[in-house]
Amino acid sequence: MMTEQSQTIVAVLGLGTMGHGIVQAFASKGIQVHAYDEWPHARRELLGRVRTILSDFVRVGLHPAGQVESMLSRITVHESMEAACRSATFVVEAVREDLAVKQALLAEVESHVGIDTILASNSSSFPISESGTRLKHPEQALVTHWFNPPHIVPTVEIVPSPLTREDITQAALALHRRIGKQAIVIRREVAGFLVNRVQVAVMREVWDLLEKGVASAEDIDAAIRGSMGFRLAALGPLRIHDFGGLDIQASVYRNLCPQLRSDTTLPTVVEKMVAAGHFGFKTGEGFYAYPPEQADRALAERDERYLALLKLLHADSTPTK
Numbered sequence: 001m002m003t004e005q006s007q008t009i010v011a012v013l014g015l016g017t018m019g020h021g022i023v024q025a026f027a028s029k030g031i032q033v034h035a036y037d038e039w040p041h042a043r044r045e046l047l048g049r050v051r052t053i054l055s056d057f058v059r060v061g062l063h064p065a066g067q068v069e070s071m072l073s074r075i076t077v078h079e080s081m082e083a084a085c086r087s088a089t090f091v092v093e094a095v096r097e098d099l100a101v102k103q104a105l106l107a108e109v110e111s112h113v114g115i116d117t118i119l120a121s122n123s124s125s126f127p128i129s130e131s132g133t134r135l136k137h138p139e140q141a142l143v144t145h146w147f148n149p150p151h152i153v154p155t156v157e158i159v160p161s162p163l164t165r166e167d168i169t170q171a172a173l174a175l176h177r178r179i180g181k182q183a184i185v186i187r188r189e190v191a192g193f194l195v196n197r198v199q200v201a202v203m204r205e206v207w208d209l210l211e212k213g214v215a216s217a218e219d220i221d222a223a224i225r226g227s228m229g230f231r232l233a234a235l236g237p238l239r240i241h242d243f244g245g246l247d248i249q250a251s252v253y254r255n256l257c258p259q260l261r262s263d264t265t266l267p268t269v270v271e272k273m274v275a276a277g278h279f280g281f282k283t284g285e286g287f288y289a290y291p292p293e294q295a296d297r298a299l300a301e302r303d304e305r306y307l308a309l310l311k312l313l314h315a316d317s318t319p320t321k
C-alpha cells in the first residue's frame, strides 16, 4: 500500500485542459510525475504549458523563480502508456469523458501497474463503479474529481465506490492534501458528486433570472460576486447559514422555494445560444463577447483573479518546491 513515507510516483494520462494542470499540481509539490497522452502534440506541448502556468505563479509570488527548472525536471513525458505507468504508485486518468474509452483505458492501466498502485479517474460524471467495470481489482480504484483550472482551484472530490478499500480512499485523500489541495471524501456515489449538483442548482436559477430579464448578465455577475460568492469563498454555505440564523434561513427557504424554477428543461436563453454555436470563451461569444484580440487578456485576467483568491484564502494550495 502507498504510504506517505514511501516514494510517491504519479502517472497522469491525458494531458489536455485538466491533465497538464494536474501534472503541475503534483510536480510543484516535489512529486515525480510520469505523463502520457496518445496525441503526440499534447506530449510535445506539455512542458511548455506547465512552464507558462509556472510563470503566472512566479509573477504573483506563489512560486519561487529559482525553482522553476527543478520543478520541471520532475516531469517525464513518455511515448507509451505502459512506460508512464510502469513505476507509478498512483495513476490518474484525465482522458476525454467517454465511458467506453475510460473503461478500456483503466483496464489497460491495471495490466501495467503493480498490485498496490491506486487507480484514479478524473471524471466529471462517471463514478468508478461505471468506469471501472473491467477492473480485476476495483478495490484499488476511485474517482478524483478536480476543477478547472486544476493547478489553481483548491478542491478535489475523492469519490470511492462501495468496493473501494478504505485505506485506498484514505491514501488518495492524504496524497491530495499533501500537495495542498482541499480534498474531501464523497461518501456516496451520487450523480454529479457534490459540487456539480450544487453548481447546477445555482445555474438553473441564474439562467432563469436572466431569461426573465430580472437583471442583465453584468448585474447578475456583480450581485453574486459581491454577496453570495464573497461569503461562499470565505466561509462555505453551511457556516454562512449558521451566522445568518437557521430560524431566519428556514423561513426564507419556506417562502421562496415554491417561487424558484424547478423544472428540468434547459432555459431558452441558453438553448438558443448553444444552437447558434455561441459556447462562450472558446467560440468568442457567450453571455459576453471575447473578440480574438482580447481573448488572451480575458484569460489572463481570469487567472489573475483566481490566483489572487488562492493566495488570500488557500495559501496551503500554493506550490512550495
Ligand SMILES: NC(=O)c1ccc[n+]([C@@H]2O[C@H](COP(=O)([O-])OP(=O)(O)OC[C@H]3O[C@@H](n4cnc5c(N)ncnc54)[C@H](O)[C@@H]3O)[C@@H](O)[C@H]2O)c1
Pocket: 013, 014, 015, 016, 017, 018, 019, 036, 037, 038, 039, 042, 093, 094, 095, 096, 097, 098, 101, 105, 122, 123, 124, 125, 145, 146, 147, 148
Ligand atoms: N474541462 C473541465 O472543466 C473538467 C473539469 C473536471 C473534470 N473534467 C474531466 O477531465 C477529463 C479530461 O477533460 P479535459 O477537459 O482535460 O479534456 P481534453 O479533451 O482537453 O483532454 C483530453 C486528453 O486526453 C487525450 N486522450 C484521449 N483518449 C486517450 C487515450 N485513450 N489515451 C491517452 N490519452 C487520451 C486526448 O488526446 C486529450 O489530449 C474528462 O473526463 C472530463 O470530464 C474536465
